[in-house]
Amino acid sequence: MPAKTGALKILFLLLGMCLLVLLLFLGIFSASLSTIAVSPDRYKPMVVSEVYADKGDKIGEFYELRRKVVPLNKIPKVVINAFIAAEDAQFLSHKGIDLRGILRASIKNFQAGHVVQGGSTITQQVAKSLLLTPEKKFSRKFKELVLAMRLEKNLSKEDILYLYLNEIYLGHGAYGVEAASQNYFGKSVSEITLAEAAILAGLPQAPSRYSPLLNSKAAKERQLYVLKQMVDNGYISKRESLEARDQVLHFYTRSDFNLRFAPYFVEHVRRYLVEKYGNERVLRDGLQVYTTLNLDFQKTANLAIEKGLRDLDKRQGYRGAINHFSDSKKIDTFLEEQTQKEVFEEGNVYQAIVSKVDDGAKKVGVRFGSNTEDLSNQGEIIFQEMRWARKPDLDKYYLEDLIKHPSQALSVGDVIWIRLIQKGTPWHVILEQEPLIQGALLSIDPHTGFIKAMVGGFDYTKSEFNRSIQGQRQVGSSFKPIIYTAALDKGYTTASVITDSPIIYKEGEEALEEKWKPRNFGERFYGDTILADALAFSRNIITIKLVQDIKIDAVTQMAKKLGIKSPLIEDLSMALGSSSFTLEEMCEAFSVFANEGKRTPPIFIQKVVDREGNVLEEYTPPSSQEQVISPQLAYVITHLLKGVIQFGTAKSVSDMKWALAGKTGTTNDYADAWFMGYGPNILTGVWVGFDERRKMGELETGAKSALPIWRDFMKEALKTYENKDFPIPDKIVFMNVDRKSGKIASRKSKYQSSLPFIEGTEPQEEEKLPKTQKAKMKKEEEEQFFKEEIEQ
Template sequence: MNKHKIKPVKPSLRRKLSAFSERFFPRLHQRPSTNRPGRPQAAQTSVHHAQRHQTSGMVLQPTAFHRFKKWAGRIAALFLLLTACLIGALLYLSMQSLPAASISQTSQMLDLHGQVIDTFHTGENRRSVPLDQISPNLVKATIAIEDRRFYDHPGFDIKGLGRAIVANTVSLSAKQGASTLTQQLARNLYLTHEKTWQRKFKEAIYTMQLEMHYSKDEILSLYLNQIYYGHGAYGIEAAASLYFNKKASELTLAESAMLAGIPKGPKYYSPHMDMKNAKDRQLTILSIMAEDGVISKTEADKAYEEVLQFQPLGAGNQAGFAPYFRDYVKYLAVDKLGINEQLLNEGGITIYTTLDPVAQNAAETAVDKELANSDGQQAALISLDPRNGYIKAMVGGRDYKNNQFNRVFADTRQPGSSFKPIVYLTALQSGQLTPASRFKSEPTSFIYDEGRKVYKPSNYNDKYTNDFITMRQAIASSDNIYAVDTIMTVGADKVIETARKLGITSPMSPLPSLALGTFPVSPYQMASAFAVLANGGKRVEPTAITRIEDRSGRILYEAKQQAQQVVDPANAFVLTSLMESVFESGGTGNRVAAMIKRPVAGKTGTTANDAWLVGYTPELATAVWTGFDKGRKLTVAEAHRAAPIFAAYTEQALSAVPPKIFPIPADVVSVYVDPASGKLAEATCSAKQLEYFVKGTEPIEVCGEASGAPGDTSDQGTEESKAAEERKSWWNDLKRWWQHD
């Protein structure tokens, strides 16, 4: 017997694999039987194999430890496989783009002070704003009631889910939800609210992608701009405007707690639907915020007790304010500036306009009041700042709901005598006439077209002085004969040339009747032309839109205003001084002079069908037209309605602006003249009128004798006569002071 113990043979790797294979896949090792009769070798072989297995049996026999080890390996392999799959899935999701979410944005039109005067949207009323333009109170209140652990979880709040399950089980209801803000955002952006497993699976996928692609602040911003707050308001900016007429950045703690509670159920928690429910929800939110230490208990109590000032539903709708102007702005944006209509209605653009709400309100009030008792008489008013061309107010008619035609741009109305200042400006610039130039006011026949034609104008009601009058007298009394004499002197073609420089583009013919405003011009063009005079001869193109921005604040359009000197400043001032006489004693605008407490220049105009007053101060140039759409002739009373509208509007629109005189250019001189002769008025002259001239064009001939040294005209006339002259217009004192300061 062998004294050496037989050591077990350590199986090789091949034997291990063979043993493993035989144990779990025995059929692979089955062989056909070889023990046939007469073949003892096969039996010996079988015995040999048996001995081999017997020898190595202690290696292949399974034990409890071996079985545990095998199953643990399988579980570990499975875990690693699942982990690899999860990592792979997350990597795949991180590389995939989120579905395109078509979120329409409400576009806005703002007035000169940044207040909304119109909104455009085809579906949802939404206006997105950055997170830093949302009140921190609203942010904190929303997180407190919707997702207290928002900044701590990866999109799914397992702890919150457990808390909700316990709370709902205790109350036997579904009072607490477990959806995070990210889950709600995913659902609102990409899915419907149907309760199916397929929707929940997609929601989970999109939630993970949102957390991968965006920061927490970005997700919160998207949520606050997306969520529905009831009554058609989507997003907190629209909600703040709807409920409190505020921007989202201006919300107080009390207002924020009220609004944060609405998305849970707008029909149930809206203060416009159920104030008790809304207040209860507000209290819940404030209590949670105090419990979490976001605010103090005192702040919560104070906010709950605060009486909120809700805006009535529909009060924020500006449909009744400046409708003609808003239509004009939309026309400019789409037809002139090329803004796509879909972008206008869904793109969230902002249109900044020049509309002054104070001036617009004054314009609408003046028109409504003056036409309140008229039967169908219409009116148009346009007013702009001559210094920058900004259109401050626009009224295109008396009843927008029934008639949207904007008469401000109607070029079928004859301006009548309101066109005469353009004739006189041409004469002054040509040097052929001065304020002291005289023509006789009497019935006159004018021969033109090389003697082939005759023109016989007449004054209103056939009233003539039958004497020579100066340009100031002609403008104040609106003498037609003087106007036609002037155009015959300077040439009608030169008058048209001047009109074009002032911005009038309407068709005109070089005829004597042009002086009396027989060729139609729109109120828009008349206001633009007179603005040049108010601005010292500088023309600035009228504008209603200063700039347009897209939803990201990128500038799509910006107005580039440039002033062009088209009229000599001295001539512009001299004509302005002459036109001030319209509102003085004997002037056609004297009826409303008492209504205006500031220097003003202008010109009335009356035809059978149209009544005008076009005038200006240093800050506003305004054209007012009244008449009938169907061309009905005006009665005497109806013909006098343009002036009161102009006066009431001008004084109210400038109520907060101190009166200013028109600046006097350096090359303008003032002297006293005799209106009867047009000569310099000395002490012994029977009448005196202070008159302004472009330096070098003042009269040389003298009427009367000087009281001082020969040729001294610095102190013409007695102190008594000068004081009496100055009392004719209170603002002449201001002009004297300005000139001699």
């Protein structure tokens, strides 16, 4: 005890001498320092630029330092008082420096053996942060003291608090109380409680040491210290302190915000902003960017792509376990580590250990999240739900190659992916795997061009390449509507008859480099076919004959008119979609059909505002849109594309009770699958394939691979709109047409449809079938004509 007392006496003596020296140096430095140039109206720190969806939800942020400046009147008193009590109890009464505070802090730190209380006042911390370089010299400390006193003369206490609470570093990349509140609690500082305020106020001394995310025990001790200081200084009562102490806090583990909702879209926005305004301005100047994205649509698109690609990936077969553990210690370590980092929720995908494979009972047991025998941490895979787990074989149709026993795919000790389906004892889980296949979805409002949803791939963290706007892929039969639009523009009608029959082109003929014998899907030919049915059933030969007749240049010009910017392959193979375009280009082209012939380029930013509230740019819809094809032509092609869904290659979505039009597309060897489809107010395109062109699997067509994704998205998105049909423009007439001859249907016509015609182009001759010809019609031929086909 005497030794301790002696040490304190020596400390007091030294501190007294230091104070005398301090006063001397203050006089010297005061004369040499320049005038203070800091005030709230001049305070322009680096702040976060934020990106918002169409209804004001934040979807992205760009920054060098993560700071969000808030006015003092938006910061609750409880937060202000917590920081004053913890950092500078005499703040409201001192003139910039607190000599007694320095002395008191020195004693407490000496007694504790480490820093528990800072000696700098809040004003000193502001001076240090805003006016001084980070060099560690004695002269810097004296400058800090002088500047603190000058700040007190020039600014009010409220001004100093405003600067301090927005400038201070509070850990995990957060500067200022607003960014820190969002970091730790997932909400604005205006919403936090006393208990949460005490956590924040405990951070300035050592943000990492007292971080509740890194050291919960130290953070709690620091919180109790802050609460005690608030009681001692009269800011709260003892009862309030105890209530705050006992409040259970839920901390928010902040991931990269840009990955949360629409990573591909946010990156698309960032690139645009950097190109236009420069990287420094985007990262430092707090731009407010208002976009066209609909957050609900985006969430639906994310789910649709994930489900569709996982389903397709399973049809390709099971590529095996991630890892295998035969050592029980390794299994225990794996499960223990998983317990510490995962929160298990229904619907999510996690890793698990196979604990049992029972071929007799047709079940597989798994363990996850704990090395105990507790059934709440065990799951069961029903064999019927994992029969897809065959060895990959892209040349075999998956339904013909299902496994017969669980042991064909899994063994005890395998580390696998599972999805938690339903909580129980055990959980109901299903086998999963990370897809290798990729996909993209782009949804736009065809009347404004506003992009409402964008998905550029399965997982942005593994591949930032945006397949919706950057990836050029062969479009297959999804290009046919552009060809048919050109044909209708050249005088063809919905009832024009073309013969579906074999053709062979020699080398050099029609600009071809080698002999070509095109085929229909299924190796069949269907004879005389009206244009409406040729598009609905995606007849290859008829489309080639159309291109040959109207000429390649007519198709090229129509494609460019509709918004295709990529170069086209200008030979007859263009009829089968041999050219490669982006999904964005295809959406722009199809939007012309949905928008009554008017072309509107895709728009993704509505407004950009700087930190002062000045509007830097704002999208203003043009008074009139470019009419690239007539409303009548747009309506006719839309009607034909309705047939694709009603009875053609996309018939699997005909049960959706909406007016819908669209076109499937598949390339050779099932390498690319497309579906482009729209209603009166929304258009969505989907592409699926590997990044390096290769077969996806047997019969993986546009209808099989892309259409289900489109359906899952559109069935939710369409709920936003009124259920109505496409508007019929003037000068459109409907006639009942015989689907064999293309003539006006008679009462005796067996196969007829009501088709639209641009006024003056409708058929004039009525179909008259001889009785002998009608008698010869075979039942099987009738069935074949209308047989639902698999899309090519």
